[in-house]
Amino acid sequence: MQNENKVKKKNGAKRGATVGRRVRKTIFDYGKSIWPIRKRVHRTVKDRLFRFLFEMDREALLQLYNALNDTSYTDAAELQIVTIENVIYVVMKNDIAFVLAGTLNLYEHQSTYNANMPVRFLIYLAEEYQKLIEQMGMSLYGTARISLPTPQCIVFYNGEKEAPDEEILKLSDAFIDKEQKSDIELTVRLLNINYGHNSGLMEQCSVLKEYAQFVAVSRQYISDGLNAQEAFNEAIDFCVNHGILYEVFKNYRAEVLGMLLEEFDVDKYERTIRMEGREEGIEQLSGLTTILLEQNRMQDLKRALQDKKYRDKLFREFGI
Numbered sequence: 475m476q477n478e479n480k481v482k483k484k485n486g487a488k489r490g491a492t493v494g495r496r497v498r499k500t501i502f503d504y505g506k507s508i509w510p511i512r513k514r515v516h517r518t519v520k521d522r523l524f525r526f527l528f529e530m531d532r533e534a535l536l537q538l539y540n541a542l543n544d545t546s547y548t549d550a551a552e553l554q555i556v557t558i559e560n561v562i563y564v565v566m567k568n569d570i571a572f573v574l575a576g577t578l579n580l581y582e583h584q585s586t587y588n589a590n591m592p593v594r595f596l597i598y599l600a601e602e603y604q605k606l607i608e609q610m611g612m613s614l615y616g617t618a619r620i621s622l623p624t625p626q627c628i629v630f631y632n633g634e635k636e637a638p639d640e641e642i643l644k645l646s647d648a649f650i651d652k653e654q655k656s657d658i659e660l661t662v663r664l665l666n667i668n669y670g671h672n673s674g675l676m677e678q679c680s681v682l683k684e685y686a687q688f689v690a691v692s693r694q695y696i697s698d699g700l701n702a703q704e705a706f707n708e709a710i711d712f713c714v715n716h717g718i719l720y721e722v723f724k725n726y727r728a729e730v731l732g733m734l735l736e737e738f739d740v741d742k743y744e745r746t747i748r749m750e751g752r753e754e755g756i757e758q759l760s761g762l763t764t765i766l767l768e769q770n771r772m773q774d775l776k777r778a779l780q781d782k783k784y785r786d787k788l789f790r791e792f793g794i
Contacts, residue, residue, distance in 0.1 A: 522733050523688075524583040524630065525569045527681055527722065529555070534681035538581075539574060541678035542628065547575065556602060571602060578602060578623035585633045591662050592645035595627040599660070627662040630682075632689060637666045684718045691718075706734045759785075761794050 528535045532550035539553075540546055554573040570581040580598055582591065603622055607613075612620050631637055645660040646652075665672055667682060669690040676683035691712050695705035710723050710731065723730065762785070766775040778785040788794075 523730065524685060526730070526733065527685055527719075528570055528581075529557070530722075531681060534679070535570070535572065536574075538679045538682060539579065541675050541682075543577075543626075545575075556605065571598070573606075573623050576623050578606075578625045580625065580627045581630065582628070583630045583632075585631075587631065587633055587635045587637060588629075589643065590648070591629050591664070592627075592643050592660050593648060595625075595662055596645060596660050599625050599627070627660065629662055629664040630667045631664050632666070632668045632686065637664070639666050639672045640664065681719070684713070687718050688713050702735060703731075706731055758789060758794050762788055762792065765792055765794075 528538065532553055536547055536550045536553060552574055555571070556573055556578070557569070557571045569583050570579075572579050578599075580595055580602070582595070584591070588594075606622065607620060610620070612618075614620070629643075641664040643662040643664055645658070646656050649656060665675065667676075667686050669686040676686065688709060692705060692709040695708045696702070700708060710727060713719055714723050762778060763775060766772070766778070766788075774788065778788050
């Protein structure tokens with residue numbers, strides 16, 4: 475039994491060393507392809523940590539704001555946090571919201587690409603304005619114009635689906651009648667913060683860069699077969715040894731680990747992935763059907779509905 479335990483410990487140490495070498499090689503190779511083989515990690519594993527980091531450290535939040543807006547504000551005390559905890563009508567929470575220099579900044583972290591973010595931000599924005607108007611003691615029924623901070627809506631995305639460094643999502647993309655002129659528009663900046671993307675932004679905000687590194691390291695350990703607790707502990711050890719989010723993990727290790735493990739639910743994640751796959755397939759088929767109907771290719775449509783290989787061929791033909 476003692477010899478068997480020694481063998482297990484030796485194998486475990488060897489595996490840890492192997493993973494550690496691979497992590498070191500990749501994590502400092504900024505901008506190159508990250509983790510050619512990796513398991514998906516539950517989206518909310520990272521969402522709460524992102525919020526924790528920037529709500530805890532106002533200086534980091536100010537640094538992020540300056541990096542996004544090419545400004546040089548220095549007094550973090552000027553940040554007025556107005557994060558929504560519960561939005562009326564829907565069960566969702568806004569990650570970070572704050573007012574600074576006449577702007578209302580709504581920041582949302584997403585581990586899954588979500589084309590509905592403009593609609594969500596519209597709901598957030600209405601709730602925020604209502605709160606601010608009440609705090610000012612103003613009335614919407616008065617004759618004087620109420621001055622409001624200019625909204626800036628940003629999504630920080632680090633999901634598995636490929637995405638460019640930056641993408642603009644528009645509320646009008648969801649409108650049924652695209653030809654009809656709309657009297658309202660809302661745009662959202664979606665920024666890819668996976669490690670290796672938006673290097674300029676990362677260099678200007680150290681916490682964001684180190685957060686991306688931690689997520690990448692965690693993904694590597696999980697992809698190598700470690701269970702959640704082992705993977706997060708190894709990732710935290712790696713980051714502490716390499717000065718990544720050092721103060722956070724040194725002072726709040728137990729809280730962060732508890733936060734990550736509480737949110738990690740593999741079964742729920744796998745169910746979500748299967749559901750997203752079905753939804754994406756429905757969207758693809760709907761797009762293909764629309765194109766074939768517009769081109770009056772009824773025979774192709776009929777064949778596509780019955781023949782998966784032919785359907786995939788048409789997906790590639792139309793870039794769907």
